[in-house]
Amino acid sequence: MKTRKILSLILKSLLLILGVIIVAVIIRTVTFPDAQPYFEKCKVSDSDFIPLNDVRLQHFRTAIQIPTVCTSIDNCNFTAILQLHDHIQESFPLIHSSNFIQRILFANYTLLYRVEGTNSTLPPYMLVSHLDVVPAKAAEWQVDPFSATVKEGYIFGRGTLDVKQTLFGMMEALEFRLAKGQRPIRTFYMAMGHDEEVSGLRGAKAVANYFSSRGITLDFISDEGMVVADGILPGMQTPVALIGIAEKGMATFEFSVSVTPGHASMPAGETSIGILSKAMVSLEQNPHENFFGKGPERLLLEYVVNKMTLPHRVLMANLWLFGPLIARAFALKPNTNAIIRTTTALTMFNAGVKWNVISSTAKAVVNHRIHPLQSVADVLKIDKKIIQDDRVKVKILSAYEPSPISPTDSDGYRILHQSIYQIFEVPVAPALFIASSDSKHFVKLSKNIYRFAPSFLNSAELKGIHGNNEKIKIKNYEQTINFYYHLMINAEKSANLKSAFDKGHQDL
Numbered sequence: 001m002k003t004r005k006i007l008s009l010i011l012k013s014l015l016l017i018l019g020v021i022i023v024a025v026i027i028r029t030v031t032f033p034d035a036q037p038y039f040e041k042c043k044v045s046d047s048d049f050i051p052l053n054d055v056r057l058q059h060f061r062t063a064i065q066i067p068t069v070c071t072s073i074d075n076c077n078f079t080a081i082l083q084l085h086d087h088i089q090e091s092f093p094l095i096h097s098s099n100f101i102q103r104i105l106f107a108n109y110t111l112l113y114r115v116e117g118t119n120s121t122l123p124p125y126m127l128v129s130h131l132d133v134v135p136a137k138a139a140e141w142q143v144d145p146f147s148a149t150v151k152e153g154y155i156f157g158r159g160t161l162d163v164k165q166t167l168f169g170m171m172e173a174l175e176f177r178l179a180k181g182q183r184p185i186r187t188f189y190m191a192m193g194h195d196e197e198v199s200g201l202r203g204a205k206a207v208a209n210y211f212s213s214r215g216i217t218l219d220f221i222s223d224e225g226m227v228v229a230d231g232i233l234p235g236m237q238t239p240v241a242l243i244g245i246a247e248k249g250m251a252t253f254e255f256s257v258s259v260t261p262g263h264a265s266m267p268a269g270e271t272s273i274g275i276l277s278k279a280m281v282s283l284e285q286n287p288h289e290n291f292f293g294k295g296p297e298r299l300l301l302e303y304v305v306n307k308m309t310l311p312h313r314v315l316m317a318n319l320w321l322f323g324p325l326i327a328r329a330f331a332l333k334p335n336t337n338a339i340i341r342t343t344t345a346l347t348m349f350n351a352g353v354k355w356n357v358i359s360s361t362a363k364a365v366v367n368h369r370i371h372p373l374q375s376v377a378d379v380l381k382i383d384k385k386i387i388q389d390d391r392v393k394v395k396i397l398s399a400y401e402p403s404p405i406s407p408t409d410s411d412g413y414r415i416l417h418q419s420i421y422q423i424f425e426v427p428v429a430p431a432l433f434i435a436s437s438d439s440k441h442f443v444k445l446s447k448n449i450y451r452f453a454p455s456f457l458n459s460a461e462l463k464g465i466h467g468n469n470e471k472i473k474i475k476n477y478e479q480t481i482n483f484y485y486h487l488m489i490n491a492e493k494s495a496n497l498k499s500a501f502d503k504g505h506q507d508l
């Protein structure tokens with residue numbers, strides 16, 4: 001009898017606790033604050049629109065057809081890069097004949113344009129792109145990677161998404177303004193590195209030194225980065241534009257094992273290949289810590305929770321309860337996994353000289369993209385702990401720390417938010433940029449660095465970046481041009497934007 005009473009009490013207590021939790025979840029879900037300030041009245045009038053005519057399309061196609069491939073810092077197609085310089089000059093005659101626009105060359109191949117505004121009291125900003133592209137294996141593409149084939153509503157080609165579309169987009173926007181007799185009010189720069197894909201140490205680094213040596217700081221910097229993600233963020237009913245407010249660091253390690261070589265007919269217990277392979281499998285099977293809910297993605301979720309389907313809203317609005325579950329869900333897909341942890345990619349493995357020789361050495365390269373909550377030293381220490389084998393030696397081939405986290409209450413962020421919303425009319429949110437950009441070299445020039453390319457991409461299209469069949473929708477390239485056009489205009493009325501945000505999206 002007594003036992004039954006105790007069990008009944010326990011059951012009632014559990015039901016009460018469950019009830020409290022359910023009520024708490026419901027209340028949190030329905031009262032979750034909407035952090036997304038919307039600009040309801042910012043329709044773009046026709047006069048504010050730059051059509052993608054045949055001339056502009058051909059400018060872009062010709063740029064894609066110039067194979068500005070870099071494979072290492074000393075191995076770029078420098079002839080092609082100079083060809084691209086010429087094409088840029090031929091495509092934008094007003095820019096190159098203007099008496100208030102200066103073209104500066106760095107390290108023979110990197111370009112910086114300075115557009116002097118009429119009001120020198122306004123702090124300058126910078127738009128960043130790059131001239132170079134990664135290689136492409138033509139045999140694996142549907143079309144020649146450097147043909148700029150137009151089909152199925154796309155322009156195919158290496159560099160259409162990474163990142164000649166922003167390079168020509170910003171130039172077309174400025175040329176259009178000049179053609180309308182609109183001299184910009186605010187001074188801004190356009191930087192175009194020639195070696196971004198191989199570190200930027202010759203190009204962007206020289207541009208950074210130019211600014212530092214003159215004591216020039218920048219109000220904000222907009223570089224390539226995150227995108228308008230279509231169907232990528234779980235639970236989102238619409239595409240969402242992600243502004244990279246920080247970028248991951250990077251560490252590329254070479255792991256090696258050396259043993260006494262010998263005849264394959266008399267192998268010792270373990271070979272260099274076997275020892276190293278085991279170590280690499282350990283790294284691959286032991287991912288770094290899942291920081292879900294502790295990094296910039298928490299801010300991202302706060303911005304978009306109310307735009308999600310109800311089940312996802314219940315989960316995302318109640319991270320206190322469902323955080324561990326969502327952390328595991330984010331870990332399941334490469335795109336979202338890259339947001340929540342330091343990633344580990346085994347990218348090279350070399351060993352052996354002949355089929356009947358026990359190889360003296362085996363080498364492997366691992367590329368880590370480091371989450372802002374870790375450092376290069378942390379990652380190295382953790383890797384060694386995972387491998388736990390002193391025969392495996394490690395050498396740092398290259399490394400740089402994660403960037404600082406830029407604020408979301410800056411003029412620069414508001415200008416990007418507004419410009420994105422004008423063109424795409426989708427929710428806009430801050431996020432962690434999962435790769436890297438030349439802006440890593442500019443962190444001393446501005447606190448407000450944002451990594452965003454106006455690329456409207458689904459998961460399949462995203463795979464084209466550094467992959468096969470890279471392609472941009474023709475409409476998206478037109479949007480890219482107009483994004484930069486509105487960014488330049490919005491940058492000249494940023495004071496209004498702040499009041500609009502502060503007043504909660506009234507008229508601009």
Ligand SMILES: CCCCCCCC/C=C\CCCCCCCC(=O)N[C@@H](Cc1ccccc1)C(=O)O
Pocket residue numbers: 162196197198199224225226227229232233250297335336339431434435436437462465
């Ligand atoms: C929770 C939200 C869902 C997340 C969706 C993820 C969306 C991904 C968006 C963009 C990813 C595409 C990146 C395109 C730009 C890549 C730039 C690049 O290739 N950078 C190089 C730079 C580099 C660094 C060091 C040495 C050589 C090159 C890179 O990162 O490898």
Ligand SMILES: [Zn+2]
Pocket residue numbers: 134162197466
């Ligand atoms: Zn790239």
Ligand SMILES: [Zn+2]
Pocket residue numbers: 130162163196224
């Ligand atoms: Zn790029």
